[in-house]
Amino acid sequence: MAVVSTDEPSVAIIGATGLVGLEMGEILAERDFPFCDLRLYASERSVGEIIELGGEEYRVEELNEDSFEGVDIALFATDSELSSRFVPVAVEHGAVAIDNSSYFRLREDVPLVVPEINKDAIASENKIIANPNCSTVQLVMVLDCLRKMVPIKRVVVSTYQSVSGAGKMALDELWDQSVSIFNQREVEVKNFSMQIAFNCIPAIDAILDDGYTKEEMKVVNETRKILNLPDLAITATAVRVPVFHGHGESVSVETEAEVDIPKFIEILEEAPGIEVFPAYDIFPVQINAAGKDAVQVGRIRRDYSVEHGINMWIVADNLRKGAALNAVQIAECLIDA
């Protein structure tokens, strides 16, 4: 496993004023992550902003080529363009970079890690570690439990993704559009392809030549990589819904043999990072999952349309286990080694 050379590393959050970056700071403080120094970087727009974490005040600085001097762990919460530019700079300065963008995720020399599943994929030579897409993380947490019982034949997933998954501007847009509608004002569309308030948009990220979206293919390819099942039959439809926080997923899994549902529930109950809702009439929902660490799974039932299969509903806070929490857990692996 990769290690940083100290058990009290110097940590930097890049994109510290964004939704994921702010959550990373909170989670480092909540989990008493043992840093000797924490630096917060963002664009020039945010320079001088003060962020309070664990009772300490930190001043946001502007990201530049010299930001990584002395940094051991660089947590990137920036878009692909910025990550592609600055992750290599961080590594050149001796840091291990944990990146939340999609830029490095499918590179063969970059482990794509959900610590509960594949922390052993991190080798000492890895200086870049990728954090998966938020929709992928909550899906693989549950699929990994299922495949411990029975081989998986095919996965069909439809996502119900909140606007915070698209960053802070998108969060503001749902709010502004909702207020406009209630006040009978014209709705302004900026970050989405159409009005998101009181609507569902069945296309997230760019649409590819074959009609799939980039978001859907992230779920497909990242799931195969994390589970180390390169030929897994899996298909996804990704939908943006007018919810502020938390992603939901309707998941149908066809298996090679019958799933013993009570046994599957037992495995889920014992799995770290998962909360299971076994009763049919009590189920996880986005507003309750927001702010929580666990991936929540409920509505587990037999799929009668195939010889062997189950249906379920999986919910998680996209900013926590879907992004910041998972990244901090990866950082914890680096110093635990």
Ligand SMILES: NC(=O)c1ccc[n+]([C@@H]2O[C@H](COP(=O)([O-])OP(=O)(O)OC[C@H]3O[C@@H](n4cnc5c(N)ncnc54)[C@H](OP(=O)(O)O)[C@@H]3O)[C@@H](O)[C@H]2O)c1
């Ligand atoms: N949101 C999610 O649920 C989620 C889940 C998984 C992965 N991700 C990925 O995580 C990354 C961050 O997402 P987010 O939702 O946190 O985005 P966000 O809320 O839009 O935040 C973006 C951050 O990047 C900073 N930034 C923008 N331009 C910059 C520049 N030129 N120099 C330095 N910093 C700059 C922003 O700083 P300013 O405040 O100064 O503009 C802000 O801190 C993205 O790659 C996203 O795909 C997000």
